[in-house]
Amino acid sequence: MKIAIYVRVSTDEQVKSGHSIDNQKERLIAFCTSQGWDDYSLYIDDGYTGTNLNRPALKRMVSHVEEKRVDAVIVYKLDRLSRRQQDVLYLLEDVFEKNDCVFKSATEPFDTSTPLGKAMIGILAVFAQLERDMIIERMTAGRRARTSKGMWYGGRIPYGYNWDKEKQELTVNHEQARIVKHMYAMYLKGASRLEIAEWAESRTNERVLNHSTVRDILTRVLYTGKLQNKEQLVDGNHEAIIDTATFEAVQREYEKRRTTRFQKGKFLLTGLMKCGICGGNVVNVKRKSKYAEGGYYHFYTCKDQHVRAKDTTNDKCWVGYHRRQMIEDKVIKRIKDLALDDELVKKEIEKSSTPHEDQSGLINELNEKLKETVVGLENLYEAIQIGEIKASFVSGRITKLEEERERIQTQIDDLSLDSPAPVSNESVIRMIKKIHESWDYIEEEEKSLLLRTVIDKVVLKKHGEIDIKWNFVN
Known part of the structure; x- marks a missing residue:
């Protein structure tokens, strides 16, 4: 009997609740062993939400089920498969049952090989979706409450800021903020999002900056020191990186390009x-x-x-x-x-x-980082030379440090060019x-x-x- 073990985790909270990847794997393998099933394969979606079916491991497992390469699908809990009743019923009826594949849960008393098990799945799917909807409602209410007080609502830290745990507020990351400011200036001068992303990519490795993330940075009102609360803007407790006039100018430019299929260079003075x-x-x-x-x-x-x-x-x-x-x-x-x-x-x-603003402080900070990076490289080279470590063991680390040194030097060169008398x-x-x-x-x-x-x-x-x-x- 060929078993497919499906494992999914999406948030740190699930890890704290005992639903970590390793925890699920350990319990499901033990479950298979207790049933005498030793022919199993793992399908793992790490960091994917259960609110849709757009998950690589799930898609691969479904294709294997449809190819008759899987006899049974085992999960730790029903909501690991999906939190939407519609998706659960689709997988159950149109994928598993249609291809004679049994579905079981290691922690819930049902399986699709019995009529009662099928009925129980329908009931539990309803409660799984109810739980999801309640979680979303609580998160939305909490987010609105924080935002109304000017507090950042949470999530991934916006590029250009750091998170101060003690003060519970965003603080400006001056190196990243300089890059954000330059992105806005480039966009107003006609550069495309792709060109801006390529420029930024050569100057930082702290965040993946592609044309999509550049779009988010250029259209996010948070950078003006404000927060979006439903249809209203409220003053945030964090410092602005972009002034309101520049932000609004970028929004007008963005809308113009979006609605008129803006082409840079179509007219000589376009955007100037x-x-x-x-x-x-x-x-x-x-x-x-x-x-x-x-x-x-x-x-x-x-x-x-x-x-x-x-x-x-x-x-x-x-x-x-x-x-x-x-x-x-x-x-x-x-x-x-x-x-x-x-x-x-x-x-x-x-x-x-x-x-031009005084850049000496940032240049000094970057020079210190550059010194640390160079010292790190020299220590590795010395350790290799005296035989303490093999070059093959640290080649990846050396490559990263070399790239980091080049990025820091590029930023220092940029700031030097922005000094009061560069031309x-x-x-x-x-x-x-x-x-x-x-x-x-x-x-x-x-x-x-x-x-x-x-x-x-x-x-x-x-x-x-x-x-x-x-x-x-x-």
């Missing part, structure tokens, strides 16, 4: 323009005309002027509509003018310079001249990316005048 009257976003508007090339004229205008209620108010934006090509030509001309006038470049650098006037002039020289020979998308290397934003004013805020620093 701001209204000089009200500070809102500038959008591209097209007007149909039989006289225009391609059948449309394209304009830049403030979104608050173009999309507004039909009633007339005194506070509506009035920046006007301006030909897109005319505005883009002005920006390009400003860049070319700078390329031909070194003194003008220096004046723009002085005018556009932005203050000389000469290097800025060379950058501008390079753009000027190559402008007529590169693709449109490359032009858009190049603009973002030197321009922070383009402010659109009345009568089509523009003011360019550069990315330069003194």
